[in-house]
Amino acid sequence: MALLEVRDLSVVFRSRGHQRTGEQPVAAVDGVSFDVAPGQTVGLVGESGCGKSVTAMSIMGLLPKRGNQVTGSARFDGTELLSLSDRQMRDRRGRDLGMVFQDPLSSLNPVVPIGLQVTEVLERHQGTPRKQAAMEAAELLDKVGIPDPRRRLSEYPHQLSGGMRQRALIAIALACRPRLLIADEPTTALDVTIQAQILALLAELVRDTGTALIMITHDLGVVAGLCDEVNVLYAGRVVERAKRHDLFAAPRHPYTHGLLSSIPRLDSPRGERLVPIKGSVADNIPWQNGCAFAPRCPNAIDTCVEVTPEMAVDPLVSRRLLRCHNPVTATQREALT
Amino acid sequence: MTGTLVEVDDLKVHFPIRRGVVLDRTIGYVYAVDGVDLAIRRGETYGLVGESGCGKSTLGRAMLKLTPPTAGRVVFDGIDLSTMRGERLRTMRRRMQMVFQDPMSSLDPRQSVESLLVEGMRAHGLDTGREATTKRLRSLLSSVGLPSTSLRRYPHEFSGGQRQRIGIARALTVEPELIVADEPVSALDVSVQAQVINLLEDLQREFGLTYLVIAHDLAVVRHICDRVGVMYLGGLVEETTSDQLYAEPLHPYTRALLSAVPVPDPVLEDRRERVLLTGDLPSPANPPSGCRFHTRCPWRQQQRCDTERPVLREIAPGHRAACHFAEDIRAGRIHPHEVRAELVEQGGEGMRVDDPLAGPASITEALGP
Numbered sequence: 266m267a268l269l270e271v272r273d274l275s276v277v278f279r280s281r282g283h284q285r286t287g288e289q290p291v292a293a294v295d296g297v298s299f300d301v302a303p304g305q306t307v308g309l310v311g312e313s314g315c316g317k318s319v320t321a322m323s324i325m326g327l328l329p330k331r332g333n334q335v336t337g338s339a340r341f342d343g344t345e346l347l348s349l350s351d352r353q354m355r356d357r358r359g360r361d362l363g364m365v366f367q368d369p370l371s372s373l374n375p376v377v378p379i380g381l382q383v384t385e386v387l388e389r390h391q392g393t394p395r396k397q398a399a400m401e402a403a404e405l406l407d408k409v410g411i412p413d414p415r416r417r418l419s420e421y422p423h424q425l426s427g428g429m430r431q432r433a434l435i436a437i438a439l440a441c442r443p444r445l446l447i448a449d450e451p452t453t454a455l456d457v458t459i460q461a462q463i464l465a466l467l468a469e470l471v472r473d474t475g476t477a478l479i480m481i482t483h484d485l486g487v488v489a490g491l492c493d494e495v496n497v498l499y500a501g502r503v504v505e506r507a508k509r510h511d512l513f514a515a516p517r518h519p520y521t522h523g524l525l526s527s528i529p530r531l532d533s534p535r536g537e538r539l540v541p542i543k544g545s546v547a548d549n550i551p552w553q554n555g556c557a558f559a560p561r562c563p564n565a566i567d568t569c570v571e572v573t574p575e576m577a578v579d580p581l582v583s584r585r586l587l588r589c590h591n592p593v594t595a596t597q598r599e600a601l602t
Numbered sequence: 603m604t605g606t607l608v609e610v611d612d613l614k615v616h617f618p619i620r621r622g623v624v625l626d627r628t629i630g631y632v633y634a635v636d637g638v639d640l641a642i643r644r645g646e647t648y649g650l651v652g653e654s655g656c657g658k659s660t661l662g663r664a665m666l667k668l669t670p671p672t673a674g675r676v677v678f679d680g681i682d683l684s685t686m687r688g689e690r691l692r693t694m695r696r697r698m699q700m701v702f703q704d705p706m707s708s709l710d711p712r713q714s715v716e717s718l719l720v721e722g723m724r725a726h727g728l729d730t731g732r733e734a735t736t737k738r739l740r741s742l743l744s745s746v747g748l749p750s751t752s753l754r755r756y757p758h759e760f761s762g763g764q765r766q767r768i769g770i771a772r773a774l775t776v777e778p779e780l781i782v783a784d785e786p787v788s789a790l791d792v793s794v795q796a797q798v799i800n801l802l803e804d805l806q807r808e809f810g811l812t813y814l815v816i817a818h819d820l821a822v823v824r825h826i827c828d829r830v831g832v833m834y835l836g837g838l839v840e841e842t843t844s845d846q847l848y849a850e851p852l853h854p855y856t857r858a859l860l861s862a863v864p865v866p867d868p869v870l871e872d873r874r875e876r877v878l879l880t881g882d883l884p885s886p887a888n889p890p891s892g893c894r895f896h897t898r899c900p901w902r903q904q905q906r907c908d909t910e911r912p913v914l915r916e917i918a919p920g921h922r923a924a925c926h927f928a929e930d931i932r933a934g935r936i937h938p939h940e941v942r943a944e945l946v947e948q949g950g951e952g953m954r955v956d957d958p959l960a961g962p963a964s965i966t967e968a969l970g971p
Contacts, residue, residue: 312791412881412943426882456653456818458879461862465878483792486864490871509868525866527796529825532865535845538803539825541796545761 267300268477269324269445274298274337276319276328293319295501295552296337298576303444304475306468308492308509310482312524314546316501317481321447323347325364326354341445360390363438363476367450369430373422379406379433380418386440405436409466428459435466442474449481464491485524489513497521500549500557503576507585517579517592519564556590564591607644607780607812608665612637613674615657615664619887632887634660636836637674639914642780647806647813649827649844651820651859655883656833662782662816666698667691679779696726699773703785705765709757715768716753722776739775745808746771746801763794767801774809782814787822799826820863824848832856835886835894838914842921852923852932854901881943893926900938901931 276294294316301307309317322328324339324346339346341361349357358364366372374382383405384398393401399418406414409432422430431451438446448467452460468491471478480492488495488509495512497505497520505518516522523542548560552573556562559569568590579585579592615635618628635657642648650658663669665676667683676683678698686694702708709718719739723729740750746767757765766786773781786802787795803826805811817823823830824844831841832853840853851857858877865871879898884890890897896907906926914924917932930936 312793410880410943428882456883457820457862458653458858459882460864461876461878462880464864465876484864485792485866486871489866489868490864513866513868524792527793528866529796529799529821530865530867531821531824531848531860531863532867532870535824539796539800541800542793545763545794547761 266302268303268342269301269479270338270340271300271320271324272298272338272340274320274323274339275335276316276323277334277336279332279334290334292501292552294323297496297498297501297503298337299496299503299506301445301477301479303477304471305494306471306478306480306492308480308482308488308495309498310485310488310495311498312483312546314500315498317498318449320498321364321449321479321481325358325362325447326351327364356390359386359438359443360441361444363441363443363446365431365434365438365446365448365451367453369427369434369454370422372434373430375422378419378421379425382433383418383437383440386437390441402436402440405440406433409433409436409439410462411436427455428462431455431459431463432466435463435470439470439476443476445477445479446470447479447481450483451480452487453482453484460487467491485513485528497524500546500552502552502557502588503586504558504588505586506576507582511582511585515582515595515598517582517585517587518589519562519591519593520558522593522598523561523563556588564589564593564597566591605644606641607679608642608814609675609677610638610640610661610665611675611677612639613661613664613676614638614672615660615669616672630887633836633889634886635664635671636889638833638836638838640831640838640841642812642814644779644812645806645810646828647815647826649823649830650814650816650833651818651823651830652833653818653859653883655835655886657836657886658816658833659784661833662700662784662814665814666695666700666782668700693726696776697778698780698782699776699778701766701769701773701781701783701786704789705762705769706757708769709765709772711757714754714756718757718768719753719772719775722772726776728776742771742774745774745805747797761794762790763797766790766798770798770801770805774805777809778811780812780814782816784816785818786815788817788819795822802826820860832859835884835889837894837924838922839895839925840921840923841914842918846918846921850932852917852921852928853895853925854899854931854938855895856923858898858900877938880941893924898941900941901927901936902939902941903927903936 274294274297275292277290277292279290280288297320299307309320311317323335335347380399380402383402387393387398387401402418403414406417411417411429411432425433452463470476482488492509495507495509496503499520505521516525526540527542529539542561544561549557550560555570555572556574559565574588574590576586576588579587613635614637616631616633619630619632621627621629638661652658660669664671720729729735739753743750743752748764748767787798790798806813815823815827827844830844830847831838834855840856851860858879861877877900881898884897892908892910893912896902912924912926914922916922917928927936
């Protein structure tokens with residue numbers, strides 16, 4: 266049973282006075298569907314502008330109402346999140362749904378001590394008395410690996426290092442033991458050794474508490490170590506979905522394959538030339554007129570610019586969904602390695 | 603064309619921490635670079651890696667005298683830069699150029715590409731005539747993979763990857779020998795990163811350049827660099843060839859750093875053994891005594907590591923490491939143990955922790971990458 270079912274989620278940005286200026290609305294997310302089960306880690310991967318963060322924000326109800334049109338459905342344990350009122354959504358956020366953002370300094374309140382920012386959640390959602398909440402907060406900080414948690418409670422965000430701030434943010438997100446945690450690039454602003462600590466912490470939490478985790482990242486290495494299932498996003502749509510091992514062993518979508526062959530790796534022989542994806546996202550064509558990736562795709566055929574590909578089960582590899590007319594074959598992959 | 607191009611000798615950059623409104627007192631120093639020796643050979647790519655705050659960018663800037671060194675010498679092609687100033691230094695700068703991380707903030711938004719590129723040539727008297735200059739700019743643009751129509755356009759009209767190409771073309775206009783590239787690809791998306799990395803390699807071959815690449819991404823550094831220096835808290839802890847460093851890291855910090863980099867291969871990720879470091883980087887304003895890494899080192903031994911600062915010494919041919927026990931660790935005579943995370947105070951020495959003026963540890967930390 267899925268805990269969260271996202272179906273055909275779309276977010277359209279409209280600029281002010283678009284009717285007057287004739288500016289076209291932009292579909293940042295264009296029909297995204299996926300499921301998350303309890304204890305499962307699902308990855309949303311893609312480059313900047315592919316709609317991965319907007320997907321998370323719309324599920325959490327954090328997008329401003331004005332100028333954004335959110336359609337589709339996001340059912341959390343049977344409740345439709347997208348139709349909840351602001352008040353009902355506030356009750357859910359922080360209790361059932363937790364979120365960890367990329368930049369901990371701008372997502373923590375700079376003028377409120379860390380302790381208060383943790384206890385606030387406990388008091389608001391569980392009615393925990395302040396004294397007890399403070400004790401629980403210290404336990405939480407300890408659990409996420411902050412040394413000397415009692416003293417840290419009275420300190421302000423600027424007194425903590427980047428890694429400690431991210432831990433504090435995770436502690437806040439976990440305060441009410443949410444059933445779903447969304448982590449939006451939680452380690453991008455951190456150094457690699459600190460990143461390793463935070464990823465180990467998240468993996469441990471999922472294992473111990475059975476929390477479902479949506480991991481949003483651009484780093485394929487992070488995905489490889491952490492996610493059970495991976496969704497690769499391009500221009501607002503999922504283009505490939507597979508189990509972690511299947512995806513990395515044999516990427517089928519030319520975009521996934523392109524991403525994997527364009528990154529230098531620590532474990533590959535040196536001196537090999539990288540194979541970049543040609544062009545940039547500016548070359549995309551709208552999804553309505555075919556495949557958005559077609560202008561950059563080495564595998565593009567005539568059909569790609571005429572017919573929009575649909576998400577379908579991969580004819581060659583089962584357990585995988587693919588949005589492509591001409592996927593990468595095993596012989597092609599070998600030719601490159 | 604072989605031999606040493608740049609030699610750095612016991613280079614130090616200490617930034618004073620000042621306090622007071624009327625009376626400007628110096629209450630301490632940030633030891634950003636604290637005694638670094640290295641040599642870059644002509645035609646090679648030297649990589650500097652380390653985490654934020656380790657001093658790698660400051661070292662790069664000090665080598666070009668963009669940040670004045672506190673002590674030590676930088677010798678460029680046999681000429682000592684440390685005593686040089688004014689016009690002579692300015693003329694020397696033609697031979698060493700810099701490529702910056704953020705292509706948006708390092709290009710003047712109000713200058714057209716042509717004017718951006720011509721500026722340096724003019725300053726160094728290389729703009730000999732309108733026709734010759736335009737011809738040269740066109741050939742440079744084609745070298746970096748931009749259409750020649752770009753000359754009349756402005757930085758905002760280009761994507762991030764294209765802007766970085768303009769930044770690289772600008773560095774090349776004055777025919778430099780050394781290019782210091784500070785995080786040249788970290789602001790770019792992965793698919794574009796590969797394009798710029800390939801471009802840097804092509805240009806090196808075409809123009810016979812020497813690179814100093816400063817980056818935090820170890821996979822990128824391994825890919826483009828011949829030799830790599832690893833920095834921790836202002837000092838070089840290990841230096842060797844790129845292949846050797848990844849095959850057999852000798853310093854405990856390098857081991858931890860390498861094991862922390864996620865690899866896009868689930869099979870490998872599942873069975874990887876991680877050296878997880880506990881705690882944070884200590885403040886460079888108040889570095890630990892002895893070996894700077896001893897507070898986080900899983901191989902730390904009693905006494906000696908806490909009190910005596912290890913020097914960078916050659917352990918294998920062409921492989922230097924600053925660790926008292928490098929041989930013992932390599933031979934497996936000592937084993938890693940658990941480390942308890944120590945509290946790292948933000949802000950420098952002499953500042954109280956509850957001081958409302960103490961800001962984030964660094965600007966990069968406040969703004970993200």
